[in-house]
């Protein structure tokens with residue numbers, strides 16, 4: 001590596017400290033990229049505007065749903081499969097639990113809906129599952145009521161169950177990946193925004209307000225701040241939306257424990273009627289975690305209102321909690337604002353800088369990226385640094 005590094009540089013001017021790879025943004029993607037690169041022996045630097053895991057981007061709020069039968073499309077399957085394998089390996093290595101797999105339900109209205117994102121999602125998921133031989137069962141409302149006594153169903157819903165579904169502990173994963181990266185020699189600079197990245201000397205120079213660094217390759221994974229450092233990519237390519245996560249008090253937390261309580265993805269006739277219910281992990285935050293989705297009001301990471309209002313709690317509870325679950329109270333133990341960074345078609349955006357193949361830009365969010373993140377990061381590092389056999393990212397390349 002050192003020789004490659006030297007070949008990229010002119011002699012003379014100050015290029016700053018030099019690395020094989022600089023990772024800008026250390027959230028889901030960046031923490032994993034740093035870990036994979038450091039563990040493969042590269043000289044790596046990670047830079048973040050905060051000190052991850054933090055509450056300002058897209059990777060907080062304790063847990064994320066994960067499913068192998070990814071109704072978003074079969075192109076995602078190799079990544080979620082590999083991510084599970086990586087996280088299970090990290091669990092075995094460190095003794096920290098990252099995945100809980102009590103199974104997961106998808107519940108949709110019986111008729112075609114106006115929801116372009118989740119409409120028909122049981123059928124789309126069943127299709128991916130059948131093609132990849134992933135267990136996915138269609139269940140009757142009565143079967144679901146027996147399995148999950150706290151659920152309220154109309155009785156005519158279309159319901160699919162994936163036994164391998166579950167949750168990944170997102171903040172814990174980011175922290176662990178960063179710890180392991182540092183343990184393998186990665187250098188990190190936190191509470192420091194990168195202000196510019198420019199192709200230079202066969203690699204790229206990364207500028208902060210205080211200093212600059214040079215690397216043979218740069219991976220930019222800045223989530224909701226994606227547009228700030230993505231030259232040549234249409235500013236409208238991604239939009240940032242404010243999403244709210246609630247932890248409602250429950251009568252019997254054990255009824256919702258991750259040992260047996262599955263996640264529930266529960267779309268309705270419109271996007272406003274979507275909710276997701278998360279099992280309570282051991283040692284988790286008090287309360288039952290639920291969230292909805294909205295794409296009407298866009299925002300930015302800089303200007304977003306991070307306060308959750310009482311009327312937002314009341315509205316969500318009356319529309320999407322009380323009619324669907326029993327044993328959940330209208331008061332919240334906690335709430336949080338989290339950011340989706342979405343493309344127009346909800347697929348990921350992974351691209352090279354228009355002037356340099358040495359710089360990769362990645363925005364794998366659109367509200368469903370965490371489950372794929374550590375494998376995507378591994379593939380991005382492999383693709384940037386020419387590792388043979390890296391997983392193919394072409395399904396996500398836009399230009």
Ligand SMILES: Cc1cc2nc3c(=O)[nH]c(=O)nc-3n(C[C@H](O)[C@H](O)[C@H](O)COP(=O)(O)OP(=O)(O)OC[C@H]3O[C@@H](n4cnc5c(N)ncnc54)[C@H](O)[C@@H]3O)c2cc1C
Nearest residue numbers: 025027028029049057058065194223225338365369370371
């Ligand atoms: C409410 C919610 C629910 C979700 N549910 C699911 C789910 O159930 N399942 C699932 O798979 N996915 C889910 N997702 C999506 C998933 O969480 C995201 O895809 C993933 O977290 C995105 O990771 P990221 O690395 O792109 O961004 P982030 O983790 O936000 O990381 C970006 C990092 O870049 C840093 N940064 C920004 N600008 C700069 C700069 N100029 N210089 C240095 N650093 C910078 C930030 O500080 C941040 O740490 C959900 C997302 C949200 C918000």
